[in-house]
Amino acid sequence: MTITKSLEGDGKTLMASVYDRLRADIVDGVRRPGAKLRFDELKETYGVGLSPLREALTRLAAEKLVVLEEHKGFRVAPISRSDLHDLLFMRQEVEMLGIRRSIERGDDQWEAAIVAAIHALGKRVNLTPDGHIDPEWELRHRAFHDSLVAACGSPRLLLLRAQLTDHADRYRRLSHYYHSAGRDHLSEHVALSEAVVSRQAELAERLIRAHLARTVEIILSCEDLQGDGFDD
Amino acid sequence: MTITKSLEGDGKTLMASVYDRLRADIVDGVRRPGAKLRFDELKETYGVGLSPLREALTRLAAEKLVVLEEHKGFRVAPISRSDLHDLLFMRQEVEMLGIRRSIERGDDQWEAAIVAAIHALGKRVNLTPDGHIDPEWELRHRAFHDSLVAACGSPRLLLLRAQLTDHADRYRRLSHYYHSAGRDHLSEHVALSEAVVSRQAELAERLIRAHLARTVEIILSCEDLQGDGFDD
DNA sequence: TTATAATTGATATTCGAAAATCATTGGATT
DNA sequence: AATCCAATGATTTTCGAATATCAATTATAA
The missing domain is CATH 1.10.10.10 (Winged helix-like DNA-binding domain superfamily/Winged helix DNA-binding domain)
Incomplete structure (x- = not known):
């Protein structure tokens, strides 16, 4: 005291x-x-x-x-199509790697944390009634994705992943991502969590790959970015 | 003026x-x-x-x-066994990825640069007569490894790789790596270059993986590191 | 008129001093 | 003797002023 x-x-x-x-x-x-x-x-x-x-x-x-x-x-830092493509490429590889390794090394507690995270995510919808992003949903969304790779055991991988996520978040917010999102987030996330928890590495990798690619497609489809030198 | x-x-x-x-x-x-x-x-x-x-x-x-x-x-920054293991893990994955992608996307010029680099490397031996590392050999060694991933087309991957290489170089120089090296570098590098140039991705990945692992084994075998808190 | 050079203003970079923080020592109290 | 508190010294962190650099404008010459 x-x-x-x-x-x-x-x-x-x-x-x-x-x-x-x-x-x-x-x-x-x-x-x-x-x-x-x-x-x-x-x-x-x-x-x-x-x-x-x-x-x-x-x-x-x-x-x-x-x-x-x-x-x-x-x-x-400027933004560009080519940088966004490079970012997607690295995110796909890093997320895949993190998930694969976590599947190899994760214990029961890791599995339980994923189940808890997907449950919590399912209790929220991504948009509030007035059409804005629910900040609490965003928190749980990030917590869910973090939980998938939490058992990878590599500090360097986790640091790199965090930095890539920051960059991706910037692109997502610069576009008006959520305005055009009628997309079914939850089922994608549920499928991903089930693949990971049941240790189906190949399936999980396919799913995370597609998940990340889809968000980039949506970002590119809302062309709100043109004003910032997004012409590369 | x-x-x-x-x-x-x-x-x-x-x-x-x-x-x-x-x-x-x-x-x-x-x-x-x-x-x-x-x-x-x-x-x-x-x-x-x-x-x-x-x-x-x-x-x-x-x-x-x-x-x-x-x-x-x-x-x-401190050094430790666990950090060295993590570094090896990341280097293996990043080098593998860079080579795989370069094999997918590289053109004739990329191939030619590898052939040139391995040829130049073969013209030097890694140790000078008085038992020190030949700086010119080190330059060519780095140039050779750079040439393998040069066509990967990902700025982020190349930046990450450069940083990891710096870290690895530090470990190598802190140990007295080359003092214990009777190891046949050239044949390893030749095999690697041939696998890459002939676009045998799986073989190349196995070789680079083993190559990196071997250097770490050598570093760990010369226990010159103990004095710097290398007890983790 | 065009192009080149000099001048001015705006901005980034660097230095040295002041303020804040941490570690250690010494002294007082239990 | 052991523990806690206060004060000192060493070091980092921060600020404000001085210096160097860049960019734009005006002036000069071809």
């Missing part, structure tokens, strides 16, 4: 905080692809000095969410 | 330069795993201020070559 003096409440460094907020703004599409990131403006909006800003931007540049041109500053 | 004062001549930013040197020192093992990276010392040795140093370290942290503990500073 040490009355440790730490009562500021965050403990997080300024750079970590501005990194989180900046990344969220980019992934959410608030910062448009290709948009210039000027320090004066950033200093203003996030209320921090140059040092934490530069550090946060450097970190984001390493993850390819922003690009740095020497002596010209930072920009939000 | 412009007597502009800019006569330093590099064009590279200070942070880029210190990033390169710092990364080289870490990969070469000059900076030992787990070693503290204090700013006073770094400022001294690299002759730059805090800002470019922090930025370079942040970038290296994103690549997992250094780790950042908040308010405690930066350290060289």
